[in-house]
Amino acid sequence: MRVLFASTNGSGHFHPLVPLIDACTARGDEVLVVAPPRLEASLAAREQPYRIGGQPKDDEVMPVMTRIQALPPDDAAALMVGEVFGRLGVAAMLPAMEEACREWRPDLVLHEAFEFASVVAAERQGIPHARVAVSAARFTGSTDGLLRPVLDPYGPRIAERLRESPYLTRLPASLDPSPYAVTHRYHETPEPGVLPDWWGGSEEPLVYLSLGTVAGALPTATGLYRAALEALSGLPVRVLLTAGHGTDVSGLGPIPPNVRVEAWVPQADVLHHASLVVCHGGSGTTFGALAAGVPLVCVPLFADQPTNARLVTESGAGLAVTPTGGPADDAPELGTDDVSRIRSAAELVLKEPSYRARAECLADEVRATAMCGELIDALDPRS
Known part of the structure; x- marks a missing residue:
């Protein structure tokens, strides 16, 4: 299987994809990661092929970020999702995502929950897609209503198709009930290494x-x-x-x-x-x-x-x-x-x-x- 992984900026958005990337690699799947320039160092340190897309210009993002810092938390989150991840992020990343979907022809697109250009590209090419939770479903679901005016100009029902797509989350149901009809819960199995004894043998908590x-x-x-x-x-x-x-x-x-x-x-x-x-x-x-x-x-x-x-x-x-x-x-x-x-x-x-x-x-x-x-x-x- 060919699997395209898509992420926005920030390790907090990319890291939830990593155990799934590793699982695909272990299965023998072909993997391609598409992400903005600020993730290139992280991607270059890994073994999987990657492509670098675009990112919004600073003179576009900074005025929005200034507004965000002055808003209450709920209003700031709405502006961040609708403008930065939505309008600006989609416009910047869409050319690279469309090229990858058209030329590389993945069987499946897995994107972190706030990367939307890959959804547009996948819908246009008829490729199945699923979103990987970065935040709690309570938070993600509260921002879904902001996406229709952002995504639907790229094609009919794209925002609705995003909501209908499989939702993959590491959180247990008792902690974070999901509003999404198709929800898959999973876990990773990290192998902890040895933590150095920086405290001279102390056994305090x-x-x-x-x-x-x-x-x-x-x-x-x-x-x-x-x-x-x-x-x-x-x-x-x-x-x-x-x-x-x-x-x-x-x-x-x-x-x-x-x-x-x-x-x-x-x-x-x-x-x-x-x-x-x-x-x-x-x-x-x-x-x-x-x-x-x-x-x-x-x-x-x-x-x-x-x-x-x-x-x-x-x-x-x-x-x-x-x-x-x-x-x-x-x-x-x-x-x-x-x-x-x-x-x-x-x-x-x-x-x-x-x-x-x-x-x-x-x-x-x-x-x-x-x-x-x-x-x-x-x-x-x-x-």
């Missing part, structure tokens, strides 16, 4: 602190991390902070002896040992923690993060601390009260065993879903 690749690249990321470290200071824990390659760690100030700061560590390695994850509620970190049975304290900032934080609290697998510090320089920051609230939430989740127990129940539910290879078998249009 390990807290994993991360703001992901997007929030971690904000101008205020250093301040956000500093506030989170202050919240965890004094607790009897080990802390691993992954700051990303774009954060100036020199601005974090003195690092407590129980804290290790790294640019990046494989998430599976950390979660295998962690007792708690403190994060921004980004989908990759949040759902990875739950799949590993690790409870969370979420500090949601924007986009789908408030939705993810609500799912965590509603499930009983953690707590959410909504920042009250307010915007500064058009980016979120944490106030003094937030620091004490994060500390209290972390103490409670570490102390109360019900949070860990609920996270482990969700992990068991995840492991009961199909494996990636089984999912690809089910999607093969030739069978």
